[in-house]
Amino acid sequence: MMSVDELAALVRTIPDFPKPGIQFRDVTTLLADRRGFADLIGRMARIAAPLDPEYVIGIEARGFILGAALAHVLGAGFVPVRKAGKLPGRTVGMDYILEYGTDRLELHEGQVPAGARVILIDDLIATGGTALAAAQLLREQGASVLMALFAVDLPDLGGMAALEADGIATSAILAFPGH
Numbered sequence: 001m002m003s004v005d006e007l008a009a010l011v012r013t014i015p016d017f018p019k020p021g022i023q024f025r026d027v028t029t030l031l032a033d034r035r036g037f038a039d040l041i042g043r044m045a046r047i048a049a050p051l052d053p054e055y056v057i058g059i060e061a062r063g064f065i066l067g068a069a070l071a072h073v074l075g076a077g078f079v080p081v082r083k084a085g086k087l088p089g090r091t092v093g094m095d096y097i098l099e100y101g102t103d104r105l106e107l108h109e110g111q112v113p114a115g116a117r118v119i120l121i122d123d124l125i126a127t128g129g130t131a132l133a134a135a136q137l138l139r140e141q142g143a144s145v146l147m148a149l150f151a152v153d154l155p156d157l158g159g160m161a162a163l164e165a166d167g168i169a170t171s172a173i174l175a176f177p178g179h
Helices: 004-009 028-032 034-051 062-074 129-140 159-165
Strands: 012-015 023-026 055-059 077-083 091-098 101-108 117-125 144-153 170-175
Touching: 004 034, 004 170, 028 034, 028 062, 034 062, 034 117, 034 144, 034 170, 055 062, 055 129, 062 077, 062 117, 091 129, 101 129, 117 129, 117 159, 129 144, 129 159, 144 159, 159 170
Parallel strands: 055 077, 055 117, 117 144, 144 170
Antiparallel strands: 012 023, 077 101, 091 101
8 A cells, every 4th residue: 555645746736727826736647557546546445335335426527537446346336427418318407606607517317316325526625616516416316425535635725624514524535735
């Protein structure tokens, strides 16, 4: 098993992207490292397995990569939560507020049955707006959101605290200061 510092070193930081002052934490470099990717999924599985989820719900887009890998290890189903208009067929959705406007998340209608035990997963949590919207959408479908799990937390932005204030357990493998 790698150390947390070794895993963190695999996350590339791109300064001033997508705008000045932002330190973009790019997990694709960690995903490209076979040892790092395996270690990350192993750590996530050790956190998630005791909860015995039926489904892992991945948030677009890197949540799909992590979520599918984690679902496979756990023997759970995988369900993507996508941006509006990306899924064929009938969908249910949730609008949410962004810094400069609104967005919408959707999933296929009936894909997550009422009473389902789910874990929400994404690569990174910043302010928590997208994860909160996904959790609310799942709850409206009758699912029990057991936990939200992230590869990277940016604690200065308060996303995990916002989820916890909404009654959602959280965990992240790595944390980086700043924005």
